[in-house]
Amino acid sequence: MSHPVAVIGAGPYGLSTAAHLRARGLPVRVFGEPMASWRSHMPAGMVLKSTPVASSIDAPQPGHQLADYCDAAGIKRLVADDDLIEIETFVAYGTWFQERLVPGLERVRVVSVDRRTAGGFEIKLDSGEQFTARAVVVATGLSGFARLPAELAAAVPDGPTPTGPVSHSSQHAGLDRFADRELIVVGAGQSALEGAVLAAEAGARVRLVARTTPGFGGPPWEQPRLRPRSPFGRAWSLYAISYHAHLYRHLPPQARHYLVHRILGPLGAWWLHDRFEGRVEVTEVREITGAAVADGRPELTVRTPGGRLREIAADHVLAATGYRVDLAALDFIGHALRARLAVSRGTPKLGAGYCSSVPGLYFTGLPAAASYGPAMRFVCGTEAASPRLVRHLVRAHGADSG
Ligand SMILES: Cc1cc2nc3c(=O)[nH]c(=O)nc-3n(C[C@H](O)[C@H](O)[C@H](O)COP(=O)(O)OP(=O)(O)OC[C@H]3O[C@@H](n4cnc5c(N)ncnc54)[C@H](O)[C@@H]3O)c2cc1C
Numbered sequence: 064m065s066h067p068v069a070v071i072g073a074g075p076y077g078l079s080t081a082a083h084l085r086a087r088g089l090p091v092r093v094f095g096e097p098m099a100s101w102r103s104h105m106p107a108g109m110v111l112k113s114t115p116v117a118s119s120i121d122a123p124q125p126g127h128q129l130a131d132y133c134d135a136a137g138i139k140r141l142v143a144d145d146d147l148i149e150i151e152t153f154v155a156y157g158t159w160f161q162e163r164l165v166p167g168l169e170r171v172r173v174v175s176v177d178r179r180t181a182g183g184f185e186i187k188l189d190s191g192e193q194f195t196a197r198a199v200v201v202a203t204g205l206s207g208f209a210r211l212p213a214e215l216a217a218a219v220p221d222g223p224t225p226t227g228p229v230s231h232s233s234q235h236a237g238l239d240r241f242a243d244r245e246l247i248v249v250g251a252g253q254s255a256l257e258g259a260v261l262a263a264e265a266g267a268r269v270r271l272v273a274r275t276t277p278g279f280g281g282p283p284w285e286q287p288r289l290r291p292r293s294p295f296g297r298a299w300s301l302y303a304i305s306y307h308a309h310l311y312r313h314l315p316p317q318a319r320h321y322l323v324h325r326i327l328g329p330l331g332a333w334w335l336h337d338r339f340e341g342r343v344e345v346t347e348v349r350e351i352t353g354a355a356v357a358d359g360r361p362e363l364t365v366r367t368p369g370g371r372l373r374e375i376a377a378d379h380v381l382a383a384t385g386y387r388v389d390l391a392a393l394d395f396i397g398h399a400l401r402a403r404l405a406v407s408r409g410t411p412k413l414g415a416g417y418c419s420s421v422p423g424l425y426f427t428g429l430p431a432a433a434s435y436g437p438a439m440r441f442v443c444g445t446e447a448a449s450p451r452l453v454r455h456l457v458r459a460h461g462a463d464s465g
Contacts, residue, residue, distance in 0.1 A: 064160075064271075065090055066090075066183055066195045066196055066197040067089075067091055067092045067196055068089055068090070068091050068092075068196060068197060068198045068199065068200065068460070069088040069091075069092050069093075069094065069184070069186050069198075069199045069200070070084070070093040070199075070200045070202060071094050071095065071167055071173045071176075071199065071200065071202060071206060071395070072090070072094070072200075072201070072203045072428070073093060073095030073096060073097045073098070073099065073161065073165070073170075074099065074100055074101070074157075074202065074204045074428070074446075075120045075157060075205060075442045075445055075450075076092060076096070076202040076427045076428035076445055076448065077095055077200070077202035077203075077204075077397065077427075077428075077447040078093075078097070078120060078157065078160055078164070078165050079120045079122065079299070079449040080122045080159050080200050080202055080295050080297075080427055080445075080449050081093040081164075081165045081450075082122050082127075082160075082164035082165055082447045083122075083123045083450060083453040084200075084453055084456070085165070085260065085450075085459075086124065087091055087123075087453060087461075089456075089457065092169060092194075092196070093165055093167075093169065094168075094170075094171055094173050094188070095168070095169050095170070095172075095202075097158055097161045097168055098153075098154050098157040098158060098161075099168075100204055100205050100233075101121055101153060101154050101204070102154055102236070102278065103236050104205065104219060104233040104234070104235075104236070105125075105150055105233075105236070105258075106150075106222075106232075106235055106236065106237055106238050106257075106258060106261050107150070107237040108149075108150070108153070108238075108261050108264075109150040109257060109261070109272065109312065110148065110150070110155055110257070110332070110334070111148040111149075111150065111337075112253045112284065112332045113148070113294070113295075113441060113442060113443065114144045114145075114146070114294070115129055115130065115141040115144075115148060116142075116144070116294050116443075117144050117209045117294035117442065117443040118141075118148055118153065118187055118442055118443065119158065119317045119382050119442070119446075120156075120160050120442060120445055121431070121445035121446040121448075121450070122164060123346075123450075125287050125435070127160055127163065129141055129153075129156055132155070132156040132159050132160070133152075135159065136159070136335060138152070139152060139190040140455055141439065144284075145282065145283055145284070145334075145376055147334060150325075151326065154324035158166060160362070160453045171185060171188045171189055171190045171192075172188065172189040172395075173187070173188060173189040173395050174187050174188065174189050175395050175396075175397050176199055176395055176396055176400060176424075177398050177399060177400050178399060178403070179195060180206075180278050182197045182463050183196060183198075183423065184197075184198070184199050184303070184400075184423065185196050186199070197423065197425065197460050198354065198423040198424070198425065198456055198459075199424050199425065200425045200427060200452065200456070201393065201396075201424070201425065201427070201430065202426075202427050202428050203428075203430075204428050204429055205233065205386050207394075208284075208386040208387055208388055208389065208392055208394060208429065209231045209232075209234075209295070209386055210231075210384050210385050210386055210387040211223055211229075211231055211384060212249075212351070212384055213355050214351045214352065215249065215351070215354050215380065215382050217353070217354060218354035218355055218356050218361060219356070223382065225240070228356045228359060228360065228361040228379060228380065229354070229356075229361055229379070229382065230379070230380075230381055230382065231361070231381075231382050231383075231384070232250075232254050232255070232381060232382065232384075233386075235258075235381075237259070238258060238261045238262040238267070239265045239379075240268075240343045241262045241265060241267035241378075241379065242266035242267060243266055243267070244268070244378040244379060244380045245267070245268045245270075245363070245373060245376075245377040245379075246259075246262050246267045246268065246269045246270070246376075246377055246378065246380075246381060247271075247272055247363065247377040247380045247381070248269060248270070248271045248343075248380075248381045248383055249269050249271075249272050249273070249351070249363075249380060249381070249383060249384060250271075250279075250329075250330045250382065250383035250384050250385070251271075251274065251275050251278075251331070251387060252276050252328075252329035252330070252331075252383065253330070253332060253442065254278075255273070255277075255329075255384075256271070256277055256331040256339055256343075256384070257332075257335055258381060258383050259271045259339070259343045260335060260338045260342060260343060262381070263264065263342040263343055264338070264342070264461075266358075269342070269343045269344065269440040270343070270344045270345070270346055270375065270377065271327035271343050271344070271345045271346070272347065272351065272363065272365065273347060273348070274347070274348060274350065275329075275347070276285050276331075276333065276344065276345070276347060276351065277313060277331060278330050278332045279330065279331040279332065279333055279335060279336040279339075279347060280296075280330050280332060282333040282334075283290075283296075283333075287440050290302075293305040294443040295327060295441075295443075300324070300326055301327075304436045304437050304438045305438050305443070306325060306447075308436045308439070308444065308447035308448070309447065309451060310415060310434045311434065311435050311436035311437065312333055312414070312434040312435060316407055318431060319433055319434070320407075320408055322436070322437065323432050323433055323436065323437050323440075324437075326436075327437050327438045327440070327441075340354050344395070346375065347367075347368055348365040348366060348368070349365075349366040349367065349370070350365070350366050350369055351363055351364070352364045352365065352366055352372065353366050354380070356377070357376075360376050360377070360378040361376065362374055362375070362376040363375045363376075363380065368401075369401075377415075383395075386429065387409070388409060388410045388429055388430050388432070388433065389409040389410075390406055390409055390410065390411060390430070400421060400424070403420065403421050404419055404424075405418055405419070405420035407433065408433070410430060410433035410434070411426050411430055411431075411434070412434065413431055413434035413435065415427060415455060416452055416454065416455020416456065416458075416459075417435065417448060417451065417452040417455065418455055418459070419455075422459065423459070425452055425456060427448045427449070427452055428444070428448070431448065435447070435448065452462060
């Protein structure tokens with residue numbers, strides 16, 4: 064019997080990898096909720112920060128780009144750098160991609176992955192089924208990696224919740240619930256700035272608490288002409304991480320870990336600036352020193368840039384404080400397998416072809432960013448990742464050894 068490759072995850076990276084594997088004729092089983100992060104963990108009304116050229120899911124054959132979906136759906140063709148992509152359009156594009164190239168997707172969770180002594184991997188599903196895979200691709204994206212700073216976590220011992228005093232931005236599929244309420248948004252990246260704007264537009268009184276003055280990028284027509292073009296804009300660094308992602312893992316570890324956060328760091332989209340100004344009050348702080356809940360209302364203690372301590376209260380605190388890769392959060396990876404995985408600062412150390420230190424176990428998307436660079440944090444990174452990963456997997460495991 065020919066054991067399949069298991070792809071865990073049905074977001075842009077899982078779908079793209081699965082499409083490439085199927086095109087190479089390998090048996091593949093793909094697990095997950097299609098476009099789950101986009102459907103359930105980002106706010107309705109959101110607009111993608113990435114431009115159309117940076118928002119296609121890589122496919123093995125032509126005809127599956129965002130513009131192709133627009134043609135098929137009979138909607139405005141999104142191609143120019145200043146064409147804005149609404150999240151609803153992107154979810155529909157991902158679903159269309161899945162239906163065409165990854166039919167038979169299994170909407171079940173993988174609950175454990177372990178290595179078999181006879182070769183291959185033992186996979187358990189939450190349906191109760193158990194089977195053997197010749198190789199495994201982990202494409203679970205943002206799942207499990209939401210980061211809540213310790214000062215905020217201390218205020219909610221039972222964890223953040225959308226209906227409690229403190230939540231994480233990933234816990235909201237819409238921000239209408241904050242209409243007529245006082246909301247503190249913590250953070251300075253696109254997710255914080257756009258979340259603040261969406262809540263304010265829904266009728267909330269919003270204060271953004273951040274360690275820097277919120278910054279916004281320039282519009283596409285103001286990009287420097289003499290620098291090379293990349294899906295992320297014109298700059299040598301962006302060109303390098305887009306088209307030479309495979310070289311990133313050869314940089315020294317300190318440089319890799321530094322650059323993965325630094326390049327394409329927190330900055331609002333150019334089109335958000337006008338919607339933000341005048342709608343959201345900004346409180347710049349040196350740090351948040353503590354948080355507490357009194358009578359159900361969260362209260363932050365902050366140190367001002369001048370060094371004074373100050374209290375700020377609201378009905379709710381929304382922490383748009385991002386994501387941090389930590390393999391410990393991927394609880395489906397069995398203990399024996401985990402013990403054999405080489406890890407650097409919580410992230411899997413990947414070699415050629417996105418393969419981990421365990422032959423046959425691959426990581427793509429966000430967990431691959433510390434090895435393959437910041438492009439892996441974005442949809443357009445599928446273009447660098449999927450063909451390379453699949454070439455490696457086919458060479459190493461094309462003939463079933465399990
Ligand atoms: C607010 C916000 C805005 C963003 N905007 C942009 C943007 O404009 N442009 C851009 O390029 N990127 C953007 N990103 C980044 C974007 O989320 C990622 O680039 C992309 O979603 C990564 O895709 P993925 O396939 O790796 O993972 P995800 O999209 O996170 O998908 C994860 C998949 O894994 C599945 N899964 C998880 N655990 C299991 C399990 N145990 N068993 C089975 N399945 C499992 C889920 O069901 C889901 O299908 C944004 C992120 C956020 C938070």
